[in-house]
Amino acid sequence: MSLALHLPALQVVIPLISAPLAVLVRRGGWAFLIVTAASWAALAAAIALWLATADGATISYALGNWPPPWGIEYRVDRLSSFVLLLVSATAAIVLPYARASIEREIPHAQHYLFYAMFALCLTGLLGIAITGDAFNAFVFLEISSLSGYVLIALGRDRRALVAAYQYLIMGSIGATFFVIGVGLLYLMTGTLNLADMAERIGAIRESRSVLAALAFLTVGISLKLALFPLHQWLPNAYTYAPSVVTAFLAATATKVSIYLLIRFYYSVFGESFVFQKLPLPEIMLVMSIAAMFVASLVAAFQNDLKRLLAYSSVSQIGYITLGLSYDTVNGLTASLVHMFNHAVTKGGLFLFVGCAVAVAGGSSLARLSGLARVMPLTSFGIVLGGLSLIGVPGTCGFIGKWYLILAALEKGQWGLAMAVVTSSLLAVAYVWRFVETAYFREPHASLAGRKEAPPALLAPALLLAGAMLYFGLETSVSLGSAAGAAVMLMAVGK
Amino acid sequence: MNFGSHFSYAMTVFLMMAGLFVVIARGNLIKQLVGLGILQTSVYLLYIAPGKLIGGTAPIISAQFQIYSNPLPHVLILTAIVVGVATLALGLALVVRIRETYDTIEEDEILARDHGEPAHDGA
Known part of the structure; x- marks a missing residue:
């Protein structure tokens, strides 16, 4: 045995x-x-x-x-x-x-x-x-x-x-x-x-x-x-x-x-x-586009960091289902790789938010103002995760969006490629809300005299931050598996 | 193809819709759970009814019996019932905790009580 x-x-x-x-x-x-x-x-x-x-x-x-x-x-x-x-x-x-x-x-x-x-x-x-x-x-x-x-x-x-x-x-x-x-x-x-x-x-x-x-x-x-x-x-x-x-x-x-x-x-x-x-691809396309725009827009108006990131999750799920609606190998690859990369990004982001909550005592943006002066590493991690949500090259969030755009262009759908880029700009808006409060405001009273989160909290979060960068540069594991799975699914799915 | 031969399906759909309606339309948390229970029960019927053949017996190999009922749906639904009981128990436990902290089980009153509090700024 x-x-x-x-x-x-x-x-x-x-x-x-x-x-x-x-x-x-x-x-x-x-x-x-x-x-x-x-x-x-x-x-x-x-x-x-x-x-x-x-x-x-x-x-x-x-x-x-x-x-x-x-x-x-x-x-x-x-x-x-x-x-x-x-x-x-x-x-x-x-x-x-x-x-x-x-x-x-x-x-x-x-x-x-x-x-x-x-x-x-x-x-x-x-x-x-x-x-x-x-x-x-x-x-x-x-x-x-x-x-x-x-x-x-x-x-x-x-x-x-x-x-x-x-x-x-x-x-x-x-x-x-x-x-x-x-x-x-x-x-x-x-x-x-x-x-x-x-x-x-x-x-x-x-x-x-x-x-x-x-x-x-x-x-x-x-x-x-x-x-x-x-x-x-x-x-x-x-x-x-x-x-x-x-x-x-x-x-x-x-x-x-x-x-x-x-x-x-x-x-x-x-x-x-x-x-x-x-007509499933059409239905899914409409839902996905709506998620990408509406949820990102709603996220930009939240006053709580956890809730902001939750709405961002809804919009990122829109990208994943958008790839599904293309019904091509590249589209499916984009879905699968974005599923993986978004999991890395959001997992890391929420771990960093947890560090901030542990020190500041809450996740409302008001409480987190001036966070960067007290907790530089945590703030940096949240910004890095934010960049990955936007899809900046070098972070793992870029890979999925790149493939989404590739798959859209492959089908000659310029409008969809533009939609991916435009909705990413909305992500800039909600990530900026955190950057503005954490870096350009005076520290909140509850942060006075506080220090960076303990290593037990910070280490796993930093590990995932490293993963966001790693999977943005070295894609053989994430993209390799996703592409292999997509080819297999398209082959058996006829 | 008459209504009589589809009676169990008609009942299934009726229970399904009734359950779903109660879940959506009622603001009382207990009533919502009752609706959820009805919705889940309708699924038991959906599985069990087609598994039963009139005159069929349990699947025991014997020269006396010719028609057997399919036992698999029964087993599946036994599992689904366990899941349903667990869901209901957990739902009721949550309602008890909600009543302890909010002193009400009406959805709109709960929302009204939370209104105006800062988002997630707990102790």
């Missing part, structure tokens, strides 16, 4: 087991060690799987040795290994930060429960990315969502409760729509295995039930990924959640939902059906 053979199962099982262990030890310190060790083991598994699928191989793992399509199959290809890598790396970086961060934001008695919830959320997100079974994906979606609601509700502001409740209502409607879609597909094809479903769906694609399934899945997953105008839950949830939770969810939860959408579009329904027979 070789351990390497069971990597796909271990990828999910290790964080899953760490959650009850964290509850059993009932001590924050021990729970921290267990969950961190589990997340690093998950990262190691994800790296191993990513390397194993680098040449385009697909790993199929029959859970409990029940052969697919009867049993649940875990299926790792280039796309899912890329998402696994993103999610587990974010968790591995964010967890060391969590220890110092929740010390300030969450009552001591709840620490072990926080780690248990974090482990469950990680399990769910990894599970969605790895499973090849539609209903299993629903269960993992709910595992990650339910633990996510709890994590958000742990915020110390009382509005965190309302934000978590609203997210629960919206998220559950989304998940229910998803499961309705899966149910209709199951009724039509008699299978839940995604690969098997794709084979059987060919002849009945035009039937109304399959169309209804596609509609339910699209709306349900769009709610989860906060596609404009279904993003209402996102700003409050990101604003009032504990800093570390915001960073983790912003970097992973919406990205995994995008993965799920791409998986259903390309690997189940088929690219030619979804994008050529139906």
Whole structure:
């Protein structure tokens, strides 16, 4: 029995087991060690799987040795290994930060429960990315969502409760729509295995039930990924959640939902059906453009840095879905690479904001005025992340936008290329709001006598800041995986 | 192809719409959760009803039985029920906490109570 053979199962099982262990030890310190060790083991598994699928191989793992399509199959290809890598790396970086961060934001008695919830959320997100079974994906979606609601509700502001409740209502409607879609597909094809479903769906694609399934899945997953105008839950949830939770969810939860959408579009329904027979690209194009402009504009008028960045997330998701709507290899590459790079950027940004909140005691822009004099490194990190949101060359945010423009020009769509550039100018506007308050104002009273955040908070944030620069210059990992996955999806998705 | 043979689907759609309407239209947090529960229950029906064949039995191999009902939807819905219970429990727990801190479970009153407070400037 070789351990390497069971990597796909271990990828999910290790964080899953760490959650009850964290509850059993009932001590924050021990729970921290267990969950961190589990997340690093998950990262190691994800790296191993990513390397194993680098040449385009697909790993199929029959859970409990029940052969697919009867049993649940875990299926790792280039796309899912890329998402696994993103999610587990974010968790591995964010967890060391969590220890110092929740010390300030969450009552001591709840620490072990926080780690248990974090482990469950990680399990769910990894599970969605790895499973090849539609209903299993629903269960993992709910595992990650339910633990996510709890994590958000742990915020110390009382509005965190309302934000978590609203997210629960919206998220559950989304998940229910998803499961309705899966149910209709199951009724039509008699299978839940995604690969098997794709084979059987060919002849009945035009039937109304399959169309209804596609509609339910699209709306349900769009709610989860906060596609404009279904993003209402996102700003409050990101604003009032504990800093570390915001960073983790912003970097992973919406990205995994995008993965799920791409998986259903390309690997189940088929690219030619979804994008050529139906008006879906047009609908998605309109939503994406609206997200890029409206959400950026709204972001520029926010008075709270976390809320500003939350609206910026909605607009950045617009770029990712814009790439999808192109229906070309370059467009899909742009989506996938921007998904990865935006996760790095937003994860890093929210970690830096967490540093600022830890020192200043709040994230309203008024409180952060003059931040640069007190916390030069944190301010620099936020500005660097802002540059990446704008898409300045040299930062990772540039790569995705560059490919979006390339893909637009490839189709002869000058207007779309211009839209990407113009909406990036709006990003300048909201990033400038932070620059102005942090660098050109007198320090706020609550910052008097304060120093830079402690190294335990700063180090993981700086690591992600380094990643923003690294993935902006050296793109073989991010762009290589994204392009490989895009070519694979377009090839099988016919 | 008459209404009778599609009765379960008609009920499913009715429950689905009723649940969704309650979630959207009601401002009371408990009523919203009730609506969510109805919406989720309609999905149970969507899965279970087509799995049942009239006269079908449990899938036990025996010469006496010719028609079997599909057991898989039942298993799936067992899982979905667990998920639904967890969602409802978490939702109710949040409502209890909201009532403790806001002293109301009406959405508009909660929003009114937060109105005018600075955004995220907690202790």
